[in-house]
Amino acid sequence: MQSQCLLLIAAVATLLVAQTAAKFRIKNHNDAEKAFEECREEYYVPDDIYEKYLNYEFPDHRRTSCFVKCFLEKLDLFSEKKGFNERAMIAQFTSNSSKDVATVRHGLEKCIDHNEAESDVCTWANRVFSCWLPINRHVVRKVFA
Template sequence: MKSFTLLLIVAVAAAAVSQTSAKFQVRTHDDAAKAFEDCREDNYVPDDIYEKFLNYDFPAHRRTSCFVKCFVEKMGLFSESRGFDEKAMIKQFTVKTPKDLDTVQHGLEKCIDHNEAESDVCTFANRVFSCWLPINRHVVRKVYA
């Protein structure tokens, strides 16, 4: 009976993990464009700063951190409760070019944290994404172009 219960618990846990990964849908250029527009409206980003954002350049500005958080959240890569979804990021940025796997993983290993600094959620999302992006900007542009 103990073996059956243990097996059942393991099966349920595996199914839950599988469903979490299976829920992520790869986003397209159109999804990114819509997320950019929505996040611009939500965060009142000025035109000159927004133009930089469109090139995946996120300069220091009072609106940048929450814009980045909004964007990665709408793209399914981040949530306030769980932080960054590494599996989703790998799937999103290697679906078209599997040869970019090493670069994407390297960036994740270098940059992902679990907000040990206890930063506010916008600062946390921006810190991690802004660390990861310079290593993978070419990959992001390929995927969302």
């Protein structure tokens, strides 16, 4: 029974990835690196803070929230108008392995909001991502390694 459930989850994940792939292109290490560099330039991130960002650690700093928003936008995972693209998040972070579907989805279910708090867009993007990331940092590092 458990193996049938796992097969069903993998099939659904594959279908979601295929559907999303028509609109969303899976990003790789080079895409993430380019997004990091462009956002660093845009937000004038100091070297010591940037080094932490490169390790997918986003400390509390005056530049962090908008850097995270910029990074996610450049990867097509977030937009100011629509918020987080959950299908793109699932496609992006399960493209290498369907074993990560449960973790990625759990993080989204736990953390996604639709900015009911009416925060500024940088705060919103960072709030959700900083909730989701600790659950999925290993997946992010694996995908963008």
